[in-house]
Every structure is written in structure tokens, then in C-alpha cells.
Amino acid sequence: MILTSGMYVPALRWRQGEYQALARLPATVRDRLVPYISIPEVEFDFELWQPKKTVQEHVHPFAARFNAKWGKRAAWVGVHPSILGKPMGDGRDIFAYVFEALRVFKARAIPAVLLDFSGPLVKSVRAVLATDGLGVAIAIRLEDMMKADARSRVEALAKLLGVPLGEVDLIIDLGAPNFEPYNVFAGALVAAMRRLGDLSVFRNFVVIGTAIPQTFKDVAKGANQLPRHDWLFYQTLIDKLPAGMRRPNFGDYTIVHPDFAPLDMRKIKSAGKLVYTTIAEWEVRKGGSFRDNPSQMHDHCASIVASGKFKGDHFSSGDDYIAKCAAHTKGPSNQPFWKFVTINHHITHVLDDLAKFYAAT
Numbered sequence: 001m002i003l004t005s006g007m008y009v010p011a012l013r014w015r016q017g018e019y020q021a022l023a024r025l026p027a028t029v030r031d032r033l034v035p036y037i038s039i040p041e042v043e044f045d046f047e048l049w050q051p052k053k054t055v056q057e058h059v060h061p062f063a064a065r066f067n068a069k070w071g072k073r074a075a076w077v078g079v080h081p082s083i084l085g086k087p088m089g090d091g092r093d094i095f096a097y098v099f100e101a102l103r104v105f106k107a108r109a110i111p112a113v114l115l116d117f118s119g120p121l122v123k124s125v126r127a128v129l130a131t132d133g134l135g136v137a138i139a140i141r142l143e144d145m146m147k148a149d150a151r152s153r154v155e156a157l158a159k160l161l162g163v164p165l166g167e168v169d170l171i172i173d174l175g176a177p178n179f180e181p182y183n184v185f186a187g188a189l190v191a192a193m194r195r196l197g198d199l200s201v202f203r204n205f206v207v208i209g210t211a212i213p214q215t216f217k218d219v220a221k222g223a224n225q226l227p228r229h230d231w232l233f234y235q236t237l238i239d240k241l242p243a244g245m246r247r248p249n250f251g252d253y254t255i256v257h258p259d260f261a262p263l264d265m266r267k268i269k270s271a272g273k274l275v276y277t278t279i280a281e282w283e284v285r286k287g288g289s290f291r292d293n294p295s296q297m298h299d300h301c302a303s304i305v306a307s308g309k310f311k312g313d314h315f316s317s318g319d320d321y322i323a324k325c326a327a328h329t330k331g332p333s334n335q336p337f338w339k340f341v342t343i344n345h346h347i348t349h350v351l352d353d354l355a356k357f358y359a360a361t
Helices: 016-023 055-059 062-070 094-104 119-132 150-161 182-195 229-240 296-305 317-326 335-360
Strands: 008-013 036-039 075-079 109-114 136-141 168-173 204-209 222-227 249-252 271-277 281-289
Touching: 008 016, 008 204, 008 335, 016 062, 016 335, 036 109, 055 094, 062 075, 062 094, 075 094, 075 136, 094 109, 094 119, 109 119, 119 150, 136 150, 150 168, 150 182, 182 229, 204 229, 229 249, 229 335, 249 335, 271 296, 271 335, 281 296, 296 317, 317 335
Parallel strands: 008 036, 008 249, 036 075, 075 109, 109 136, 136 168, 168 204, 204 249
Antiparallel strands: 222 281, 271 281
16 A cells, blocks of 8 residues: 555544544545544543443444445554553453454554554564554654654564564654744754655655644634644645655644543533634634534534635535535534534545645645
């Protein structure tokens, strides 16, 4: 599985809004992306003050749902650190359990591991790689890249996993850094990339990050614009790469911060909001408590449709719903549903951005 220059890597937690956003993309769009999927943490029941499910209950549906929502298309599959070492009901670790289940569906799922993987997890993933032969993704954080031993650590992990570097997809996970000023950060990242040595030996090379806020509590009610620093920075980074250095594929965390965690909704009334991706910004429409006034979503959608930045109801499934909600022919649904709407639009928009960017370079 080799990514072409215009292909996109959305980093997604496997929750309902995210997998529905993927499932409702047309085949022509799905052909141009490879998702970096993380089996998320177990949600917490704040009323009972305990996890809502056991790890077994939480993880078990993943393989069947992956098959139903993504089929046999390629994807990287990792596990959230909070459950990484937790055993399944039969005592196996999550990687061994999930990839055996995915094998039944002949899924093209590739394990995604962190640079600091060690011990039993390495042994487990090595067994998966030996059985499936699809290679592995190694995710390296920005702070690891800044160290002199970054390349040797990647090579050492690949050796422990039993794969050559030509079967390694190297994913640089920037997290949510301060991208500004773009030129300065791009220069620092290029210097760090140089320390990784010859990047052409890796099967794929991806940079992901986000500029989406962890929460929107500091975003004022009404109409707001938030710069898409991750996308704007990526364009600067590509321009700043020296001749001969490999271009990374673009990835992001769509419109959900990677450290977002569900809150105790008994104490916090989450605002009704719409986050709509445009060329350089996210158009944000924020109101009061969604629970107290779900019908506010009609006004948020109408505002986006009238903004001059709406891509039209045929652009994506998400846009179709926004148009219908604005016209009151669809209801305000619930808050998780709006993640599907906005992520579905975002993915489609990013692919459009990439197509235009690479056509001009």
C-alpha cells in the first residue's frame, strides 16, 4: 500500500461520528485516503463513577464494525494508550485479539505502534506482522524527533518487529503544536527530519497534527473563524523542503482534538455548535446549551449556507444534511450526529484542498 502525493490521512478515534463519516463517503473519495484509526479509550460513566463497559465489551465489536464501515480498504489501526496494556476476556492483548478478528474479514488493516513500544506488545505485534505480511506504521512524536537517537530508535523497533524499513510507514505525529510562525516551525521540523536520515527507505511518510482547540469553551457565541494552522503550515513545510527531501503526505485529526475527553454532562451543558471547514479557516457557529435548545442547529446551518463559503448540498453527505437542516426538512438530531456531519465534510474538503495544491506545485 503506497500513498500517492495527493492522498490524505485522517486520524480518527473509532467512535460513531467518525466511522459514520467514513462510511458515508463515496467510493471515489474513499479511494484517495487511508485513515489512521485509534481504538479509543473506554468511556466513563460519571453517575456510577466507573467505566461504561469492560475492555472486552468495548473492543469486541471493532472488527465487525470496521468491516461494515470500511470493508477491505487499507487503514492503520492503533490503540489508545489508556487501554493499550489491558487484557481482553481471554487474556490476550488488544492487538492479538483485534487482528485475529479482522483476519476473518480479510481486512487490509495495518498495525500502528508508538516508538516507545516494548516487551510483550512488541512480541504480539511481531506475530501479527508475521501472519498478515502487511507491514507496520511507527508513529513518532515531535519530542522524539528532536533527539539525536530518533533514527536509531526507529530502526531498533523495526528490527524487534521483524520488518525491514521498506515495510514501515513512518508517521510523524505533531500533536497540537504552536504552528506559528510557519517559517520558523517549518525550519525546525525540516532539521528534525534530516536527523531521521534517508526518508525514501520508508514505505510511506506522513505528517499529522491539528490546530483544532481541545475545547470550544473560549470560543465566543455567534459566528467565529479559527485558522486552519495545520493545513496552512503544511503548505509552508512543502515549500521549505530542500531539493531531494521526501515530501510527507498530509494528515490531521479532522475537527476533533486528539486529547478530547468526554466531560461529566451532569455538570456541564455542552454548547450547540457547527464547525465547518473552509479553505483557510473553520467557520464556527456556537450557541447555548444544545440540550436546552437543540433547534438552534437550524440557525447555525442557515448561517453557514448564507455565509458564501458553503460548498453546496452535493459536495458531501455532511453538506447535504446542513442544507436540509437549514431548510427545516431535517431535524437537529443529537450532538454525536454533528460529528458525522462535520467530519464527513472536512474529509471531503481536505481532499479537494490537496488536489488543488498538488495540481499547482
